[in-house]
Amino acid sequence: MEDGVFCGVFDGHGRCGQFISKLVRDYLPFMILSHRNALLLGGSDDDDDDPVFSDASSTDGSGRSSPNALAPAQLLEEWREACANAFQAMDKELKLQANVDCNFSGTTAVCAIKQGKDLIIANLGDSRAVLATMSETGYLKAVQLTTDQKPNVPQEAERIKRCNGRVFALKDEPSVLRVWLPDEDCPGLAMARSLGDYRVKRHGVVSEPEVTHRRVAPGDLFIILATDGVWDVLSNEEVVSIVCATPRKQHASKAVAEAAAQRWRTRYPASRVDDCSAVCLFLRDQQD
Structure with missing residues (x-):
């Protein structure tokens, strides 16, 4: 899309997690845009102004579209519906993969979609998006844009228990709540939402992402998307500081991943x- 960019981080888990995360990485961005386009085409008689696909070889597209002049609430609702539909379709597509067993394997997905000054964040699972922004007084701060969707979040645990799933921690790691089947001590999933993981889908683990909107402000510098392996050992503030201390912005993501692995x-x-993976999306033009 014109003035548009898509960034995503997908953290697989389970025996087939690496294959699932790659499938989702390759297909989900275009599913989201496809469902967004379908909503726009269905709600407008002027098709010439709707975004169209162009480059389908990477997760960065560059097509043509007219600037989006929707009110923030309407924009968020449209993207929320598009993302929910796309994640659901992706989840169904995984089930059709004959060579990938998704019963006890799956992936997270945290995505940032930027078009002009509008920023959409879609999150599923326990990866995280953090914004670095500068206050009017020159104070750099880290703003967490997503909630880690783990079984220790009361609303997530309540949904799982309503669906007869069990939530408890193992004795050797009492601080880590996990999701278990009603009558079996498996799979011990450490997140409450995911793509895949079909055996626990009927027990409250859902594939619906949380979607939020933010208008990029003058002080907003960059967004970091990263797997839980990064956030388990580095604070939001530490990650922001690492990016700021990296001389060249194209090295920022690698610096975060390496710092997390060392920690x-x-x-x-x-x-x-x-797994320590990260993507850094800079929101302002900067010198390399």
């Missing part, structure tokens, strides 16, 4: 380093 090795030397 894992230092803090948990006997444990495997969790």
